[in-house]
Amino acid sequence: MLKYILKRLVMMIPVLIGVSFVVFTMMYFTPGDPARIILGESAKEHEVEAFRDELGLNDPFLLQYGNYLKNLTLKGDLGTSYSTGKPVTEEIVNRFPTTMLLAAMSILLAALIGIPVGIIAATKQYSVFDNVGTILSLVGVSMPNFWQGLVLIIIFSVMLGWLPASGFYGPLYWILPAITVGTSSAATIMRMTRSSMLEVIRQDYIRTARAKGQSEKKVIMKHALSNALIPVITVVGLSLGILLGGAVLTESVFSIPGLGKLMIDSIKQKNYPMVQGGVLFIAIIFCFINLAVDLLYAFVDPRIKSQYKSMRKTGKRAVKM
Amino acid sequence: MEKLIEVKDLRIEFASGKKIVKAVNGVSFSLEKGKTIGLVGETGAGKTTTALGIMNLVPAPAGRIRGGEVLFKGEDLLTKTQQEMRQTRGNRISMIFQDPMTSLNPVFTVGDQIAEGLHLHTKLSALEATVKAQDMMERVGIPAARYNEYPHQFSGGMKQRVIIAIALACSPELLIADEPTTALDVTIQAQVLDMMRNIRNKLNTSMIMITHDLGVVKEICDQVAVMYAGQIIESGSLKQIYKNPQHPYTEGLFKSLPKINENTERLIPIKGIMPDPTNLPEGCSFASRCPIADKSCVNIRQLSKEIEKGHFIRCMKRS
Structure with missing residues (x-):
């Protein structure tokens, strides 16, 4: 390993x-x-x-x-930013926590909504819940981020006055951006969970579990879900990787000083070292998330774990991810 | 002798689009304690569906039990709720499935999968359940040391042993084995069959053996029921069916087997295919393939008649 x-x-x-x-x-x-x-x-x-x-x-x-x-x-020097004269590394380190916080909250929200809804939709296939869920997820995937952000601002900041419209200073400020960024991920995760569950609950080993006298709840949550999670983990990991690169449009709409906004500004200013350093940083993050996802597979699926181990013995690359 | 299970006029249908597939059409048989019945027939005859009907596991919502009774020690299993059925499944009635490659959950250790039923149906502690599960593994011929291994580390034959261990963990009174050896190599088939016979004899378990292999039936069964198009067309003791098959379909089955002590040039197959289960004929469902059928067979419903003690057939020409 x-x-x-x-x-x-x-x-x-x-x-x-x-x-x-x-x-x-x-x-x-x-x-x-x-x-x-x-x-x-x-x-x-x-x-x-x-x-x-x-x-x-x-x-x-x-x-x-x-x-x-x-x-x-x-x-280990990425150069200095043309516009501020500070090291690029410092600029990125300053901005990254904001982006990370937004990404983490969005993905958490997306997983907490997407996975349960996907499971219920699969177990009650073609029911009202399933149909409504599927339609909502289609809307969620296809709705543009910036538009959704603006609509949320109009409803919750302008009309109701419940939540602040811009900035990123405390938990209240996080809610609208997190919903905006999380919606499409939630929809993707829901669809993936649903289709993966539908495939798994038709497997023979689910029938075996039922034949043992296991309760329906345990059959779904233990036997089916543990198998259905593998593709879901991939989707969650990829979404997180993309979000950590900065949600460019959402950060602009809500004036959040994150990595995405930094990149857009730097490109406009021809700030070469900043753009190069930023892209490289995002690539590194993406590689690590990918590695983390691959390692997570091993914990969910023992077959993959033993493949990783067998590579050590033979010295050959047995899995290509 | 006390009847352990008595299936009466079981009818199961599947909805397939607008058509209705009549998979099981009035199956009746009974089994005494400690005995084994072989349910024989070609693919699509309704053997597995009958078994799932007994377990009350017919896949909903497409499949539905339309009628009949499954009396297990006098109690009708079909009137029980799913909740009540769960007490019976895996505990008093267990089932072994056809394909060992796909019947085990790939993400749990085989030991945990065997112990799961014990946790559900007995009051054993976690440790006791582990010990019992390891004991089951040894009984089916798997070293107990492999308790913590995963299904992908086992060969097909070993997987089938694991499935048998799962089914027998709670010492069920009735074991339904759905083609337990079909997916295995011939050499492994004999081993697994031997093992099943030994365990059955030791535990005095009754068994419903579903197979299309007449050799397997001869090895392990006391009674035989031959199924065709969702009906039992001939049933009786092993000797009655093998020495004196009466229904033309049963005769056909035996004729299509090679015999070791006869120099047969060609085997005689049964011509044609089974009728479409969405559109079964009014009369005998075998009439279109039957060498002795005439016009009357097609229109008249065939009733099960006893031609000698315990030997039933559904054929008006022979009874």
Whole structure:
């Protein structure tokens, strides 16, 4: 198991180098001059040129990328933000807790609604509950985030005055953004739980459990759910990974100082180091969430656990996730 | 002898779209304590559905028991609620399912799956249940040390042993075995069958053996009931059916088997296929394939008649 984790960690390196290269290249070829944006329209041409030299923007592409990679790998340095002059790492570390809090609350909300509703819908297939749930989940998936956020603000902040409309200062401020971000995840999780449960409750081993005289509640909650959870974990993990990258639109609607808003602002300002560092950070988070999900499988499904173990014996990669 | 179970005129239907599949059409048989009855017939004859009917586990909402009685020690199981039935299932009546590969829950250890029934139906402590479950494993020929292993670590034959251990854990009075050896290799079949026979004899369990393998029936059964299109068309003692089959379908079954002591050039198959269960004929359901049928067979309902003591057939030509 430990060897498997190490292997996965080593495999992240080429992935991250690839990500950094793609982002670096994209930023290099986008039109616009960061030196000009920073110095403003009134700056003289030779001042801008000198500043470009200072930033290293006049170096050849490969040299620039090489320097970036050198600083990154040797010093762990992501560079300094053009707009604030602070290290990129510091900027990200400042913003990330907000994004993490929002993501955690949204996914918690989504799982607490999506999984139970999915289970009930599957056990009462084609009932009124199932039909209503399925329709609501379709609405939840297809409703645009920013629109839902605005509607929630109009109802709960403007009309009822119950909850604040913007900022992120305390629990009351968290509710509307968490609902906005969580809705589509809840809908996806519900649909996945439902279809996974429907498949499992037709399996022979569910009939075996019933033939033992086990109660219907235990048959569903113990025998069926433990098998049906595996694809649900995947969906929850992927949703969490995406949310940790920052809910760009929702953060804008509610003026939340999260990672998503930071990225959008940095792209507008041609803040190369900030964008590159941010994307790299999100990629790292995503890789780790993925690894965590794969490890979680092993705890839910003993077959996967023994596959991880057998890889250690044979030294071959038996599972490809 | 006391009758342990008596099935009377059991009828089970499935709704399939707008059509109604008549899976079991008036099955009646009875079994004495300690005896084994073989329920024989080709695929789709209604053997498994009959068994699920006895367990009151016919998959709802598509399947429905339309009538009849299942008297277990005089009590009608069909009038019991699901809650009451749970006391009986796995405790007094157990079932072994056909496919061992899919009948065990992949995420629980085999030991826990065997002990689960004990927790449900006995007052044993967790430790005592574990010990009893390990004892069951040894009885079906699995080392008790494998208690904490998962189903994917077992071969097909071993899985079927686990399923048998689950079924026998609470020492049921009646065991329904639904093609317990069909999915196994021939060599393993003999082992499993041997083991089942030994345990049955030791525990004095009655058994309903569902199979399409006439060899298995001969090995293990005292009585035989041959099913066709949801009806028992011939029943009697093992000797009566094997030495003196009367119904043309039963005759056909035996003719389609190779015999070791005869030099048979070709086997004689039964021509045709079973009638569509959504559209069964008014009269004899075998008439369209029967070598001795005439026009009257198609229209007249065949009643079960006793042709010698304990030997019943549903055929007006032979009774």
